Amino acid sequence: SIPAVIHEYKNESMIDVMNLAENVQRRNISLAEIGRYASILEGEGLGKKELAVRLGVSVNYLEACLYAYQEVPKEYREDLAIQTTGSAPEPGKISIHTARAIVNAQKAHGITKAQSHVLYKAAKSDKRFNADNVSKYAAAIKKGAKDPIGEVRAIKTMTFRLMMYESQYDSLMKKYVNDGPFNSFTALLKAVLRGQKQV
Numbered sequence: 001s002i003p004a005v006i007h008e009y010k011n012e013s014m015i016d017v018m019n020l021a022e023n024v025q026r027r028n029i030s031l032a033e034i035g036r037y038a039s040i041l042e043g044e045g046l047g048k049k050e051l052a053v054r055l056g057v058s059v060n061y062l063e064a065c066l067y068a069y070q071e072v073p074k075e076y077r078e079d080l081a082i083q084t085t086g087s088a089p090e091p092g093k094i095s096i097h098t099a100r101a102i103v104n105a106q107k108a109h110g111i112t113k114a115q116s117h118v119l120y121k122a123a124k125s126d127k128r129f130n131a132d133n134v135s136k137y138a139a140a141i142k143k144g145a146k147d148p149i150g151e152v153r154a155i156k157t158m159t160f161r162l163m164m165y166e167s168q169y170d171s172l173m174k175k176y177v178n179d180g181p182f183n184s185f186t187a188l189l190k191a192v193l194r195g196q197k198q199v
Contacts, residue, residue, distance in 0.1 A: 031096070032077035035069025038062055064096045071103050073113065076120045094123045098131040105138035115141045122149050162189070172199060 034055075041051055052062045061082065068080045081093040102123065106116045119137055122129045128149050129137075140148035173185060176199065182188040191197035 030078050031065045031068040031080045031082070032072065033069075034062075035065035035067070038066055039069060042066075067100065068096065072099050073117070073120065075117075076124070079120075079124055092124055094120065095131065098123045098134070101131055101134035102138075105134045108135065109138040109142050111138050111141050118148065 038048075038051055038055075042048070046054075048059055048062055048066075052059045055062065064082060068077055072080060076094060076099070079092065079094050080096060080099060081090060082096055099120075102116055102119045105111070105119070106113075115138075118141060119134060122137070123131070126149050133152050136152040137148045140151045145151045169185075172188065176182050176188045176197075177185055182191065188197065188199070192199060
């Protein structure tokens with residue numbers, strides 16, 4: 001014999017909620033599977049907020065699970081993971097953020113399901129893949145690129161400060177902007193950085 005508390009529920013959906021909550025807390029159930037059960041329970045009249053409270057998760061987490069089940073192709077549902085801010089997804093996993101970007105790009109660019117699989121596979125295993133470039137990858141696929149991930153080049157944004165004497169600045173402005181070929185000091189700096197001009 002073991003010490004136990006027996007709860008009697010007349011409502012079957014409440015039993016389902018308790019079983020699901022136990023599995024969620026153990027973390028032995030995928031996001032898509034939680035989404036599948038949550039979808040059924042929503043159909044039985046449970047709202048997202050109430051269901052999230054009963055499962056002990058946030059509404060955002062529950063919505064991510066529903067999204068995983070309803071929008072992501074079956075082949076990739078088990079590969080989905082919630083990604084915490086500032087961390088990379090585990091190898092072989094696809095973050096929900098990335099999956100959303102792929103679904104949105106599929107709709108925006110009109111790529112086929114087969115073409116979207118290129119993006120899911122790359123998100124899962126290609127080290128060059130960057131979730132911020134999903135829309136560009138989709139556009140490259142639409143144009144017929146054989147290696148859409150390699151075709152899209154990452155852009156690095158940098159901010160720097162340039163210090164010089166005012167007399168030097170005035171001299172450069174006069175020579176290269178006012179009396180020269182450039183329409184601004186910024187254009188001159190870009191040409192210098194590209195190696196097109198020496199000053």
